[in-house]
Amino acid sequence: MGLDLSGNAPHRRLQESVAADMLRVDGLIRERMASEHAPRIPEVTAHLVDAGGKRLRPMLTLAAARLCGYEGEHHIRLAATVEFIHTATLLHDDVVDESERRRGRPTANLLWDNKSSVLVGDYLFSRSFQLMVETGSLHVLDILANAAATIAEGEVLQLTAARNLATDEDVYLRVIRGKTAALFAAATEVGGVIAGARQGVVRGLRHYGDALGISFQIVDDLLDYGGVSQTIGKNVGDDFRERKLTLPVIKAVHRADKKERAFWERVIERGEQHDGDLEEALEILNRHGTLEETRTEALNWADRARAALGDVPAHALRDILADIADYVVARVN
Amino acid sequence: MGLDLSGNAPHRRLQESVAADMLRVDGLIRERMASEHAPRIPEVTAHLVDAGGKRLRPMLTLAAARLCGYEGEHHIRLAATVEFIHTATLLHDDVVDESERRRGRPTANLLWDNKSSVLVGDYLFSRSFQLMVETGSLHVLDILANAAATIAEGEVLQLTAARNLATDEDVYLRVIRGKTAALFAAATEVGGVIAGARQGVVRGLRHYGDALGISFQIVDDLLDYGGVSQTIGKNVGDDFRERKLTLPVIKAVHRADKKERAFWERVIERGEQHDGDLEEALEILNRHGTLEETRTEALNWADRARAALGDVPAHALRDILADIADYVVARVN
Numbered sequence: 001m002g003l004d005l006s007g008n009a010p011h012r013r014l015q016e017s018v019a020a021d022m023l024r025v026d027g028l029i030r031e032r033m034a035s036e037h038a039p040r041i042p043e044v045t046a047h048l049v050d051a052g053g054k055r056l057r058p059m060l061t062l063a064a065a066r067l068c069g070y071e072g073e074h075h076i077r078l079a080a081t082v083e084f085i086h087t088a089t090l091l092h093d094d095v096v097d098e099s100e101r102r103r104g105r106p107t108a109n110l111l112w113d114n115k116s117s118v119l120v121g122d123y124l125f126s127r128s129f130q131l132m133v134e135t136g137s138l139h140v141l142d143i144l145a146n147a148a149a150t151i152a153e154g155e156v157l158q159l160t161a162a163r164n165l166a167t168d169e170d171v172y173l174r175v176i177r178g179k180t181a182a183l184f185a186a187a188t189e190v191g192g193v194i195a196g197a198r199q200g201v202v203r204g205l206r207h208y209g210d211a212l213g214i215s216f217q218i219v220d221d222l223l224d225y226g227g228v229s230q231t232i233g234k235n236v237g238d239d240f241r242e243r244k245l246t247l248p249v250i251k252a253v254h255r256a257d258k259k260e261r262a263f264w265e266r267v268i269e270r271g272e273q274h275d276g277d278l279e280e281a282l283e284i285l286n287r288h289g290t291l292e293e294t295r296t297e298a299l300n301w302a303d304r305a306r307a308a309l310g311d312v313p314a315h316a317l318r319d320i321l322a323d324i325a326d327y328v329v330a331r332v333n
Numbered sequence: 334m335g336l337d338l339s340g341n342a343p344h345r346r347l348q349e350s351v352a353a354d355m356l357r358v359d360g361l362i363r364e365r366m367a368s369e370h371a372p373r374i375p376e377v378t379a380h381l382v383d384a385g386g387k388r389l390r391p392m393l394t395l396a397a398a399r400l401c402g403y404e405g406e407h408h409i410r411l412a413a414t415v416e417f418i419h420t421a422t423l424l425h426d427d428v429v430d431e432s433e434r435r436r437g438r439p440t441a442n443l444l445w446d447n448k449s450s451v452l453v454g455d456y457l458f459s460r461s462f463q464l465m466v467e468t469g470s471l472h473v474l475d476i477l478a479n480a481a482a483t484i485a486e487g488e489v490l491q492l493t494a495a496r497n498l499a500t501d502e503d504v505y506l507r508v509i510r511g512k513t514a515a516l517f518a519a520a521t522e523v524g525g526v527i528a529g530a531r532q533g534v535v536r537g538l539r540h541y542g543d544a545l546g547i548s549f550q551i552v553d554d555l556l557d558y559g560g561v562s563q564t565i566g567k568n569v570g571d572d573f574r575e576r577k578l579t580l581p582v583i584k585a586v587h588r589a590d591k592k593e594r595a596f597w598e599r600v601i602e603r604g605e606q607h608d609g610d611l612e613e614a615l616e617i618l619n620r621h622g623t624l625e626e627t628r629t630e631a632l633n634w635a636d637r638a639r640a641a642l643g644d645v646p647a648h649a650l651r652d653i654l655a656d657i658a659d660y661v662v663a664r665v666n
Contacts, residue, residue: 123485152456156371
């Protein structure tokens, strides 16, 4: 489900535009993930960091600060902060989801144990907190503290919404706004704040990050059912097996006839899943056109992200951010 | 292993001295542990909060601020912050230790699941972070961010030091300074800082909290082997079963003859434990007098805590804090 990094894609252009800053962010991440006394910490962290995520969130912070004309040093710390928070949540997510693979590697909870993932996640979260304190900006601290609470709340909500067929689209939106969009929104917002951008610009950056994050997560959830192509790839079906209520299923449950309802109750509520059930689920989703509808929603959120940039100053980086919105949904086009 | 709350004990006097403030702290804790959308959060939190801990850490913050003449409002927020951090670490500790009982009740990981404990812990940690941002003091934020990192580092160090007979007293001190003393030290220090106390006073408060926390944890670890009375009570032997290297064992391993060494290798390193092994361990600890020596170390740290208060202004609360130091070790007298 990785983004295509080849050619002249927006992600590549974003990487090139913030490459010098990003080198410094990587250096800071390496420096701060160290622990003099507990070598387990950098071992676990490096396993995840070296696997190389897309680094989309820290790049958003750097781009937001730069396009607002920032010339200082704190955007480097904030980008590292955002990546540390992201890494900490991945470690805890993999414990919660009992995942075995992440970024093409076995997860830390599998290679070490759940204990290490919980505690190293806590350590990275604390480190992120130290980094943001170093910026000396209470406004930035406020934004990131609120984002952290929203992320955790979204994760707990997801936990209680799973396996519950009563989960509706409002709850779904709240879950993904928490677990995904809150950090995207904070990442772009703090870039503007640290640059001293005026309120309207900061708001535009925040709305951009929020809509981009929502679009990103809807696409992820759609790809978990193979996208609209109905091809069952190797990563397809994780959400189904974990009995998560994501948008394509929520829409299908809403329109289920008696027989379909019984199917969803069996596989999602009771968790009695057999061979052929994923194929059956895909057939139902397709019958009601909910994969296509989900794709349309992702496109709508990408449009909103683009539109939010109307409040942001004209800049080459603004154009790249606009293209990033299209790029995120291009995975399902 | 609870503190005796009866009679005119120092803990009771401390409670009475900060009772009005503490009521407000409790109110703030109830208010902030709420979550509009994820009811699982207050359920899990209330399970732990209602069980009623000693609330020693938030009381220390209140007392430190008051004895420095503080008349503002922020000490209430800081006391709630400290209790939230403590509660978050308890939730994660119980997952890591696979504990089944806490404060006389089944643990949250047992009643709900590990997932809820991890995520609700993250939520409480974020909430603590929001509360401290509200004080507007970057100095306080710096202290608490550092404490959070030290706590997590101590926990990871404990994880890797467990089952390893090479663990020495330096490593042990580092572990308990992290997992226990760091929050005690931050609790008293931020009380002084928010009150605007001068540097020497703040340093004295910090050293007091550090030494008190170390003493407190050494006593806990000693009581886990029944104290010096060698009585095997119902809570005795948890650390032994979890193969943790605590001070009485570290001292005994250091002086082990060949046969004793083989015993420790079997029960701690390889974890092959049978009926009678705990009794055998106690006999060895007693033979080398390491329970008595551990008690002496706890008393020494309590003395250091008391001495650190020499830098703190004369005040009825200062005298109570001094008695709290004796009180913490009185559990093994």
